[in-house]
Amino acid sequence: MSAQMDELIAQFENFRTKVQQAEARFAGVGDMQERVARVETTVTSPDGTVTVVAGAGGTVTDLRLTAGATRVEAGQLAATIMSTLRRAVAGAVQQQAGIVDEAFGDAFGVDVSAQVREAQTEAFGTAAAEPASDQQPRQPSRPARRPAEDDDDDFGQGPILRRS
Helix, strand or coil: CHHHHHHHHHHHHHHHHHHHHHHHHCCHHHHHHHHCCCCCCEECCCCCCCCEEEEHHHHHHHHECHHHHHHHHHHHHHHHHHHHHHHHHHHHHHHHHHHHHHHHHHHCCHHHHHHHHHHHHHCCCCCCCCCCCCCCCCCCCCCCCCCCCCCCCCCCCCCCCCCC
């Protein structure tokens, strides 16, 4: 019976150690929350006309346009604003994920940063926010015209073979 008692004591001590480790981890939650609240990413468009500041949770906290922005065609300016905004928000969210990973990633075996990059890849087609000097603003695209159902002269951009 002594061997069983020793085994139970060892299991209890192991459990107690894990509880203490969890308590120590969660004691850092306040610090993590403060760091997340201070997250800020500033991105300027390649042409320098648009600057966007994003904070925690991807919240846009500032949008600045230079005087040169008024000389840009409206559609191009809108595309530049949206592109810069996406990069700023993506950068802030990536920073936030990194803070969470530092605090809890190894404890729970979760890589929040990788999940954020994957989601951004799916949503925006890029794995990470690119430096402002490397990314060109996207041009707004026109929606494609759908041919009528009985239009046999469809030379659109779709596949030439249809699945049945």
